[in-house]
Amino acid sequence: MIIAIDGLAGSGKTTAGKGLAKAIGFRFISSGQLYRFKALEPDVDLLEAIKEHKLKIEWDIEWEGKGISAELQREEIGSRASEIALLREVRDEVNNVLRFVAEGGNYVIEGRDIGTVVFPEAGVKFFLTAEEGVRARRRAEQVGEEVNIAERDERDKKREIAPAKAAEDAIIIDNSYQSVEETIKEMEGRLPKDEFDFQRFLQYVLGPPVRGLFRIEVVKSHPLKYGRWILTPNHTSAWDGVCLAAVLQRSAYYVAKVELRRILGPLLSILNAVTIVRDTPDLKAIKAIRALLTKEKIVVIYPESKIFTDGIMGPFKEGAFYFLRKRMAPVVPVVIKGLERITVNTFFTRHVRIAFLDPVYPIDVFGLRENDISDKVKKLMVNAYESM
Ligand SMILES: Nc1ncnc2c1ncn2[C@@H]1O[C@H](COP(=O)(O)OP(=O)(O)OP(=O)(O)O)[C@@H](O)[C@H]1O
Numbered sequence: 289m290i291i292a293i294d295g296l297a298g299s300g301k302t303t304a305g306k307g308l309a310k311a312i313g314f315r316f317i318s319s320g321q322l323y324r325f326k327a328l329e330p331d332v333d334l335l336e337a338i339k340e341h342k343l344k345i346e347w348d349i350e351w352e353g354k355g356i357s358a359e360l361q362r363e364e365i366g367s368r369a370s371e372i373a374l375l376r377e378v379r380d381e382v383n384n385v386l387r388f389v390a391e392g393g394n395y396v397i398e399g400r401d402i403g404t405v406v407f408p409e410a411g412v413k414f415f416l417t418a419e420e421g422v423r424a425r426r427r428a429e430q431v432g433e434e435v436n437i438a439e440r441d442e443r444d445k446k447r448e449i450a451p452a453k454a455a456e457d458a459i460i461i462d463n464s465y466q467s468v469e470e471t472i473k474e475m476e477g478r479l480p481k482d483e484f485d486f487q488r489f490l491q492y493v494l495g496p497p498v499r500g501l502f503r504i505e506v507v508k509s510h511p512l513k514y515g516r517w518i519l520t521p522n523h524t525s526a527w528d529g530v531c532l533a534a535v536l537q538r539s540a541y542y543v544a545k546v547e548l549r550r551i552l553g554p555l556l557s558i559l560n561a562v563t564i565v566r567d568t569p570d571l572k573a574i575k576a577i578r579a580l581l582t583k584e585k586i587v588v589i590y591p592e593s594k595i596f597t598d599g600i601m602g603p604f605k606e607g608a609f610y611f612l613r614k615r616m617a618p619v620v621p622v623v624i625k626g627l628e629r630i631t632v633n634t635f636f637t638r639h640v641r642i643a644f645l646d647p648v649y650p651i652d653v654f655g656l657r658e659n660d661i662s663d664k665v666k667k668l669m670v671n672a673y674e675s676m
């Protein structure tokens with residue numbers, strides 16, 4: 289899911305955008321920083337540099353392993369950036385890079401034309417404003433020098449290509465007299481929530497008793513309230529899906545083998561399962577999962593594809609990472625410990641621990657093959673399991 293934040297200089301796009309991204313577990317990109325980088329290093333081919341991992345643009349810009357945000361923040365660079373941002377070829381280059389990096393991820397992206405030109409299909413669009421005097425004061429405090437914000441506004445608003453303006457469907461927030469926290473809270477409050485369904489009802493009703501019964505402890509969490517995610521849990525018991533559902537704050541779509549239809553019948557659909565024929569390219573299931581991700585849902589895929597009760601993770605199927613490699617969604621590896629070798633006698637003495645590991649985004653695995661990706665994720669999960 290892309291959350292676009294546009295606005296004029298000093299309206300708080302970067303500060304509030306970063307805060308929002310942190311609060312909801314998304315990544316953040318400042319397109320203004322990219323224009324500033326281009327002003328600083330005009331000869332660098334941005335896309336090539338990103339593909340070679342020389343340039344990192346998420347959160348703060350890193351060039352050849354070094355953070356350069358302070359240098360980019362200089363008023364002289366900002367002013368030069370505003371000038372080169374008038375050039376069609378520079379804008380195309382920056383836009384291509386933004387689309388390439390963000391594809392299939394959950395991002396908050398700030399700029400001037402993010403909701404209007406770069407991501408017109410963004411899930412949510414904000415346009416931040418503040419009075420000119422307030423913005424000038426903020427920028428002057430930031431850079432420690434007098435700033436001619438009116439001149440910059442003129443250039444950004446009146447230019448022919450992609451002028452800074454609110455998209456027709458943007459949510460406009462004037463934060464002249466708001467704190468940063470208030471702006472972030474207002475933005476989060478305007479994000480679209482999932483519709484209430486039967487699984488969500490079960491989570492409300494059965495979540496607390498299941499958490500109590502299995503003494504579930506979330507040892508590492510991740511806010512999964514918005515956006516598209518693929519969760520890849522290890523699979524030691526039929527109960528791990530129940531424990532996972534009990535701690536999620538949203539409905540998830542579980543990918544299950546088609547054979548389960550015979551046992552569970554229509555209950556599978558009620559519980560949001562997507563059935564898949566194993567060991568074949570099941571195009572119907574792939575299409576269904578792709579549609580769910582496009583609708584910004586959570587999909588759960590067990591990479592081992594069957595239960596390994598002793599806690600030693602079985603071989604990972606590469607297919608579980610197909611959607612990551614195809615740049616359709618980030619993967620959150622989930623490690624569940626405490627449900628191994630479950631028996632009637634030990635059922636009531638469980639202490640289940642769940643860790644949601646840091647997400648792996650499509651851009652992180654760019655250029656890797658499916659089996660390298662599954663090896664990488666498995667290593668992360670095995671290490672986490674052993675340390676829990
Ligand atoms: N309500 C608010 N929301 C966001 N930022 C605020 C708010 N109030 C004050 N600020 C301050 O405004 C300053 C400017 O914010 P920021 O750099 O995020 O703006 P920007 O829109 O990204 O500017 P530019 O386009 O020039 O990079 C920061 O120091 C920030 O702390």
Ligand SMILES: Nc1ccn([C@H]2C[C@H](O)[C@@H](COP(=O)(O)O)O2)c(=O)n1
Pocket residue numbers: 297319320321323324366369370373398399400401402440444
């Ligand atoms: N999407 C964008 C982002 C930035 N610019 C230009 C306009 C600004 O003057 C300059 C620097 O941006 P800042 O860091 O101040 O946000 O880059 C643009 O044209 N389009």
